[in-house]
Amino acid sequence: MEPSFVRRTAVAHPVDAVEAWHRRPGALQRLLPPWEPARVVSAAGPPEPGSRVELRVGRPPFAARWIAEHRALEGDRGFADVQVRGPFARWEHEHVFRSRSEGRETLLEDRVDFRLPGGPAVHRLLAGTVRRRLERSFRYRHRTVRDDLRTHLGRRSDDAWRVAVTGSSGLIGSQLVAFLRSGGHEVLRVTRGSAAGGDEIGWDPTSGLRTPARAEGLDAVVHLAAEPLPGLWTEEKKRSIVRSREEGTLNLVRSLRSLENPPETLISTSAVGYYGDRGDETLTEESAAGEGFLADVCRRWEAPARGAEEAGIRVVRLRLGVVVSGRGGALPVMLPAFRLGLGGALGDGRQWMSWVSLDDVLDAIHLALDREEVRGAVNVVAPGEVRHGEFVRTLGRVLSRPVPFRVPEVLLRAAPGELAEEMFLASQRVEPAALRDAGFSFRHSDLEGALRQELGRFAD
Numbered sequence: 001m002e003p004s005f006v007r008r009t010a011v012a013h014p015v016d017a018v019e020a021w022h023r024r025p026g027a028l029q030r031l032l033p034p035w036e037p038a039r040v041v042s043a044a045g046p047p048e049p050g051s052r053v054e055l056r057v058g059r060p061p062f063a064a065r066w067i068a069e070h071r072a073l074e075g076d077r078g079f080a081d082v083q084v085r086g087p088f089a090r091w092e093h094e095h096v097f098r099s100r101s102e103g104r105e106t107l108l109e110d111r112v113d114f115r116l117p118g119g120p121a122v123h124r125l126l127a128g129t130v131r132r133r134l135e136r137s138f139r140y141r142h143r144t145v146r147d148d149l150r151t152h153l154g155r156r157s158d159d160a161w162r163v164a165v166t167g168s169s170g171l172i173g174s175q176l177v178a179f180l181r182s183g184g185h186e187v188l189r190v191t192r193g194s195a196a197g198g199d200e201i202g203w204d205p206t207s208g209l210r211t212p213a214r215a216e217g218l219d220a221v222v223h224l225a226a227e228p229l230p231g232l233w234t235e236e237k238k239r240s241i242v243r244s245r246e247e248g249t250l251n252l253v254r255s256l257r258s259l260e261n262p263p264e265t266l267i268s269t270s271a272v273g274y275y276g277d278r279g280d281e282t283l284t285e286e287s288a289a290g291e292g293f294l295a296d297v298c299r300r301w302e303a304p305a306r307g308a309e310e311a312g313i314r315v316v317r318l319r320l321g322v323v324v325s326g327r328g329g330a331l332p333v334m335l336p337a338f339r340l341g342l343g344g345a346l347g348d349g350r351q352w353m354s355w356v357s358l359d360d361v362l363d364a365i366h367l368a369l370d371r372e373e374v375r376g377a378v379n380v381v382a383p384g385e386v387r388h389g390e391f392v393r394t395l396g397r398v399l400s401r402p403v404p405f406r407v408p409e410v411l412l413r414a415a416p417g418e419l420a421e422e423m424f425l426a427s428q429r430v431e432p433a434a435l436r437d438a439g440f441s442f443r444h445s446d447l448e449g450a451l452r453q454e455l456g457r458f459a460d
Contacts, residue, residue, distance in 0.1 A: 003113040005134045009142040013149045015099040018106040026181030033140045034326030035456045090115035136456040152183040155370045166190040167224030171328040205248035208255035220265035233419045250304035257311045267316045268305040274298035277426040284433040285377040316368040321381035325358035326454040344405030349389025351427035354381040357444040378434040398451045
């Protein structure tokens with residue numbers, strides 16, 4: 001009997017690579033769509049028969065546990081997961097991998113058989129809605145498999161990396177950990193306080209690594225930890241923003257320099273706020289630093305990393321644009337108003353907005369890990385920079401909602417500190433010159449395509 005839902009996609013990667021990716025730690029987290037309220041609570045090892053995975057689905061106070069058990073497939077290459085506890089009366093999901101084109105590509109097939117609780121009448125009424133949600137989810141999943149594997153299989157060396165990541169619970173860090181692990185790399189999470197598990201390194205931003213022995217022999221450290229920018233910019237908040245970046249980076253570098261076997265590479269993040277408010281000027285990595293609070297923060301953020309260069313560590317300073325993701329950051333904050341048709345531009349909307357998709361941030365970090373010639377400042381922004389007004393109009397179009405309003409500058413400037421000028425009204429037209437020179441291939445150079453991928457609003 002035909003399952004309730006089937007999606008098949010041909011991906012240009014060998015079947016061994018596709019199956020191995022699905023069986024590695026981090027794969028499930030990479031496959032969860034950004035717009036779905038779900039997170040991985042636990043995944044007990046690879047998907048072998050008898051192993052289980054637990055998800056938390058839904059939003060509080062209606063969040064619920066979903067536990068599935070993995071089972072072997074009969075006659076097909078792949079595995080299945082069967083609901084043990086969860087929202088469905090029945091759920092069986094088969095992951096099938098078939099080799100095609102003399103081993104050059106794989107037919108990725110997901111088959112889901114489900115039954116809704118409440119009896120046949122409820123199932124007939126709502127099954128179509130569930131299938132439409134599954135279509136969106138698996139379209140996203142198959143693109144992620146294809147694009148992640150393209151990055152992993154395109155690296156220069158077959159050797160697995162040993163990488164430590166600070167800020168590993170944040171928007172970028174949590175996905176970076178999953179991304180690298182699904183690529184077969186060992187990842188150690190640098191966490192505040194003492195290390196609680198074998199995959200952790202304890203640290204204190206005010207003093208450095210607390211378990212430095214675990215950092216011996218690392219290939220690289222990716223430094224993402226920093227005080228979030230959103231919030232009222234009181235004097236105390238601004239001091240915390242500076243301190244977390246300057247002091248945290250300085251103490252991390254001191255710890256790395258004290259190791260007997262320090263890492264070969266330090267990738268430290270900064271932001272395009274480095275350039276300040278520059279109007280219509282086109283900015284590259286060679287452009288001078290700007291003026292203002294955020295420009296000063298970024299200069300002080302980047303400066304301590306130069307101490308690692310003095311110790312022979314290759315340093316890459318990533319200057320991130322506005323990260324577009326349905327998982328966090330600015331986009332989910334904007335969505336409620338835009339979905340109600342109440343969205344609008346900030347100020348006159350003519351300020352340039354240099355953005356980048358979260359997946360392209362991950363790929364840029366991967367490139368920096370893989371290419372020894374990549375060093376110094378690297379602008380991590382999409383080549384399709386837009387004005388703020390165009391950004392909000394594009395978001396409205398993706399959501400099929402009007403964008404009738406504009407927030408006057410006078411209201412924005414009522415915010416404490418330099419918040420309005422620095423975050424809402426500053427104009428930065430930044431080009432990814434270093435990535436372009438390195439031959440970087442963007443997953444999302446078009447804003448509308450990136451928003452559709454992150455929000456599951458695919459164009460037919």
